[in-house]
Amino acid sequence: MTVTTFASRANTIRVAGLAALIVVGATLPLWTTPYWIRIATGVALWAGLALSWNVIGGYAGYISFGHVAFFGIGSYTTAILMQPQYHWPFFATLPVAAVIATVFAATAGWPALRLTGAYFAIATWALAEAVRELTTVSDFTGGSGGLTLPVKSSSSFFYYVMLITVVLSYILCYFLLERSRFGYRVKAVRDNEAAARAQGIDATRVKIEAFMLSAAIPAVLGGINAYWITFINPNSVLNTIITDQMVVMVLVGGLGHAWGPAFGAAALYLINEQFLTSFGSSTSYIAMVGIIVMLVVLFLPDGVVSLWGRTRRTRLVRQLLGRAADEFHPRRTTDDASTTARKGASR
Amino acid sequence: MSSVLEVKELARSFGGISAVDGVTFSVDQAEIVGIIGPNGSGKSTLFNLLTGVHKADRGHVMLFGQDVTRKPSHKIARAGLSRTFQLPALFVNMSVRHNLWAAAVQGDWHGAPSMAEDVLELLDLADVAEALAGSLSGGQQRLLEMGRVLMQAPRIVLLDEVAAGVHPRLRQTILKAIRELRAKDTTFLIIEHDLELTQDICDRMIVMDAGKIVAEGTFDEITHDPQVMEAYLGVPVE
Numbered sequence: 001m002t003v004t005t006f007a008s009r010a011n012t013i014r015v016a017g018l019a020a021l022i023v024v025g026a027t028l029p030l031w032t033t034p035y036w037i038r039i040a041t042g043v044a045l046w047a048g049l050a051l052s053w054n055v056i057g058g059y060a061g062y063i064s065f066g067h068v069a070f071f072g073i074g075s076y077t078t079a080i081l082m083q084p085q086y087h088w089p090f091f092a093t094l095p096v097a098a099v100i101a102t103v104f105a106a107t108a109g110w111p112a113l114r115l116t117g118a119y120f121a122i123a124t125w126a127l128a129e130a131v132r133e134l135t136t137v138s139d140f141t142g143g144s145g146g147l148t149l150p151v152k153s154s155s156s157f158f159y160y161v162m163l164i165t166v167v168l169s170y171i172l173c174y175f176l177l178e179r180s181r182f183g184y185r186v187k188a189v190r191d192n193e194a195a196a197r198a199q200g201i202d203a204t205r206v207k208i209e210a211f212m213l214s215a216a217i218p219a220v221l222g223g224i225n226a227y228w229i230t231f232i233n234p235n236s237v238l239n240t241i242i243t244d245q246m247v248v249m250v251l252v253g254g255l256g257h258a259w260g261p262a263f264g265a266a267a268l269y270l271i272n273e274q275f276l277t278s279f280g281s282s283t284s285y286i287a288m289v290g291i292i293v294m295l296v297v298l299f300l301p302d303g304v305v306s307l308w309g310r311t312r313r314t315r316l317v318r319q320l321l322g323r324a325a326d327e328f329h330p331r332r333t334t335d336d337a338s339t340t341a342r343k344g345a346s347r
Numbered sequence: 348m349s350s351v352l353e354v355k356e357l358a359r360s361f362g363g364i365s366a367v368d369g370v371t372f373s374v375d376q377a378e379i380v381g382i383i384g385p386n387g388s389g390k391s392t393l394f395n396l397l398t399g400v401h402k403a404d405r406g407h408v409m410l411f412g413q414d415v416t417r418k419p420s421h422k423i424a425r426a427g428l429s430r431t432f433q434l435p436a437l438f439v440n441m442s443v444r445h446n447l448w449a450a451a452v453q454g455d456w457h458g459a460p461s462m463a464e465d466v467l468e469l470l471d472l473a474d475v476a477e478a479l480a481g482s483l484s485g486g487q488q489r490l491l492e493m494g495r496v497l498m499q500a501p502r503i504v505l506l507d508e509v510a511a512g513v514h515p516r517l518r519q520t521i522l523k524a525i526r527e528l529r530a531k532d533t534t535f536l537i538i539e540h541d542l543e544l545t546q547d548i549c550d551r552m553i554v555m556d557a558g559k560i561v562a563e564g565t566f567d568e569i570t571h572d573p574q575v576m577e578a579y580l581g582v583p584v585e
Contacts, residue, residue, distance in 0.1 A: 181452040188438050188449045194400060195436035197420035198429070199499065200453035256440070316440050 025163060029156035037155040039273060041162050041228065046249060046269045048166035048221045050261035051173060053246035055214035058256030059177050060207055061190030061320055062113065065243055066124030069131040070101040070215040072238035074222025077101075079147040079232050080140060090152075094223045101219030102212040109211040113204065117320075125240070132238040146233025149226055158228040165224060169217045174258050176213065186210050190256075248289055252296050254303025256316050263304060268292075350409075351376045351503055351534050352397070357406035358558075359396055366392040368558035369406070374503075379525070379535040381549035383542070383569075385578060389558040390538045391433045394505050397536075398430050399423045411502070425453060427502030429495075431509050433538075435488035439481030443472055443491055446480045450495035459498065466494045469524065471517060486513040493521055503534040510544055522548055542570075554578065 029037050053067050077097035081088035088096075112123045135141045152158075177183035185206045188196040193203050226232045249268050254260020268289065275285040300306055301317040350373040357370045367389045374380050382390050395401040397408055399420040408416045415423050424430075438446050447466055451459035467473040470490045475483060480491060489509055496504055506525075510518045525535060525548060539545050545552060546566045554562040554569050556578035562569045569575050 181456045184445070184449045184452050187441055187445075188452070191438035191440050192436045194420070195432065195438065196449075197400075198398060198424055198432075198436070199450050199495065200421050200424035202419075202421045 025167075029159055034155045037159050039270070041155070041159045042273070043266045043269050044159070044162040044166045045221055045225055046245065046265035047262040048162075048169055049218055049242070049246050050249035050253065050265040051166070051169055052214045052217035052221075053243070054250045054256065054261045055173060055177065055217075056211055057247065057320075058250055058254075058261075058316070059183070059186050059190065060210040060214075061316075062207065062211075063117070063121045063247075063320060064124040064214075065121045065240070065247070066126070066128030067214070067218060067246055068238055068240060068242040069124075069128040070105065071218040071222040071225075071242060072128075072131060072135065072234070073097065073101045073104060074219030075226040075232050075237040076135065076141055076147070076222075077219070078223030079149050079226045082149050082227070083147065090223075090227055094220050097219040097223040098216040101215040105212045105215035106208055109208045110204075113207040113211060125243075128238065128240065128243065132234050135234045135238060142233070144234060146231060146236070149230045149232075151230050152227065158224065161224055162221070162228075165220055169220075170259065170262065173213070173217075178258055182206075182209070187256075248293055250303075251293055251317070252304060254305035255320075257303060257305050260303045260305040267304070349376055350374065351411055352536070353407075353409040354397070355407045355409075357393070357396055357408065358404050359392060359401055360404055365558045367396060367403075370555075370558075370560055371406075372553055372560060372563065374534055374536060376534055377529055377532045378551065379529060379537065379549050381545035381552045381566075382536060382538045382555060383540070383545060383552060384555035384561075388555040388578070390555055391507055392558075393555070394430060394507055394536075394538065397423075397505060398428065424499075428505065429499045429501035429503070430505040431489070431492040431496060431507050433507045435485070435492050437480040437483075437488055437491060439479065441480055442477050443467070443480055443483065444476040446491055447494050447498050450498035454499060462498060466497050469497070470494050470520060486517060489513050490517060490521070493524065497524060497528070501533060503536070504528070506535065506537045506539075508538055508540065510539065510541060518544070542566075 025040075028040055032040075049067075049071065052070070053064065056062050056064050056067070074094075074097035077100055078090070078093040080086065081093040081096065082090060108127055112120060112127070115123055136144050141147065177186060185196070185201050186209075188199060188201055189203045189206050196206075197203050222237060226237065229236070245268070249264035250261045251264070252268060253262065253264025271288070272282060272285050275288070276282060296303065297317060352374040354373065355371050357367055358365065359367045370389075370393060372380075382393070384390050392401065396403050399415070399418055399422070403416055406416070407414060410423065410426055410428060413426065415426065418426075438449055441449060444463055444467065447463035448459045451462065455462070464473075467476050470493060472487065472490055472494065475487065480488070483491060489512060493506075493509055496506075504525075510521055513521065522544070525537075529535065537545065537549065549566065552562075552564065552566055552569045553560055554572070554575045556574075561574045561578055562572040564572070
């Protein structure tokens with residue numbers, strides 16, 4: 001059998017798999033129980049959140065530990081605008097949430113993205129904590145008591161809204177990051193900022209644009225999630241563990257991979273649900289996630305998706321971890337480009 | 348012939364050490380100028396000052412008549428200046444082919460795929476086009492950097508030891524590419540330790556030592572200059 005025949009068969013299997021996924025996704029509420037619709041909605045939500053983190057973490061190479069801030073901003077935007085005194089329609093709140101989050105990302109990113117490695121991670125974590133504290137003490141956000149939204153008891157509605165938003169986000173990111181010159185700019189900056197600048201790429205602008213893109217998605221998802229769960233408070237939508245989950249899902253699925261984060265999100269969300277059902281708490285799940293992350297970083301640095309294809313980014317995880325380590329223990333080097341890239345913290 | 352690059356009293360210190368100390372020179376269009384000097388003489392720092400990687404403490408850099416002394420790297424690159432680095436600075440998680448595409452993001456993006464195939468053939472990299480750039484040998488990495496330069500269609504090119512570690516046959520390929528670009532009026536500034544190569548291709552040489560220019564002229568002129576001999580071999584024993 002020729003190589004071409006194998007390739008053709010692989011393509012056929014891929015197309016058939018995708019078609020099956022579309023049919024199952026589109027008809028799910030018609031043939032399953034509300035429990036599974038809720039699970040599928042959760043999978044879609046986390047697949048979208050993981051994607052958003054992958055934009056800044058995997059494609060741009062900036063490890064953000066504050067991504068939950070954008071999810072929270074989106075949640076609160078929708079929740080506030082849907083309060084009786086404003087009475088905005090749900091769908092009108094989503095673009096507002098996206099705009100507020102992207103403006104916030106641009107404003108915070110302008111200074112923060114001049115930092116690199118661990119410094120950027122710490123800065124974004126502090127940023128998210130600041131947003132959480134502000135939300136806790138502000139009256140218009142309901143303080144620590146949170147906000148209640150109007151109830152819409154249609155699980156199919158939230159499933160479809162979440163699914164369509166996430167699918168569109170994946171398609172948008174795929175074309176922007178894998179098929180356009182913007183994607184090449186982002187990846188060039190990730191791999192070697194000094195070399196990217198030498199190609200004429202405005203690295204600062206590219207990083208901010210990537211950060212804005214990665215902020216818009218969780219903001220919209222946060223808005224949908226707020227309406228879905230009908231009650232939010234700082235602990236539910238601005239909890240650091242939400243960012244941690246995004247990071248883990250991307251690492252497990254495939255850092256910097258177009259659809260790997262969706263796989264990581266689906267796998268970990270389903271495992272979490274199973275642990276909750278079986279043991280009634282997430283404690284054992286958290287311990288298991290720690291083990292999974294260690295195994296993936298050691299043996300599958302490209303994530304689980306690398307099992308299905310050629311290994312393409314074996315260096316990426318190590319490069320990002322190495323960059324973070326270098327911030328604290330700089331290695332002596334004469335390499336102009338790498339030295340300059342690491343000097344980002346002082347730029 | 349008009350000067351495309353004019354450098355006046357350029358200086359930069361790191362800590363108390365003057366890496367580049369009042370350097371002045373100019374380069375004409377389509378000229379190939381070699382920069383030689385012992386390790387630590389300031390050659391690569393000079394390139395970093397010209398390309399905006401480092402900011403000068405004093406002095407001026409005029410590129411095509413425009414003052415680019417305080418401009419950021421990407422604006423200098425967009426003005427038509429392309430460079431390679433002392434140690435290859437590649438996009439290591441991208442394939443060789445995509446490294447070449449990435450070099451065209453500010454230029455002819457739609458023509459990049461076909462141009463990349465020509466460059467891959469020219470530099471003998473077609474067989475490794477799908478390999479990750481980070482997995483290439485040292486010589487191939489230098490070729491890929493040269494390939495990125497070719498993709499940018501630059502007006503002036505700064506090459507930092509571009510032939511170091513490259514197979515002699517491929518070195519001839521690089522020299523051929525340089526000559527072809529020069530025929531299209533591209534200007535070159537080349538840092539190179541291989542004097543045979545610089546003799547072969549450079550119209551003029553600049554010799555640096557301790558951050559200063561100690562000699563300037565043709566290859567024959569500088570190889571007979573006592574200051575150059577001293578910089579390379581040390582003070583003659585009495």
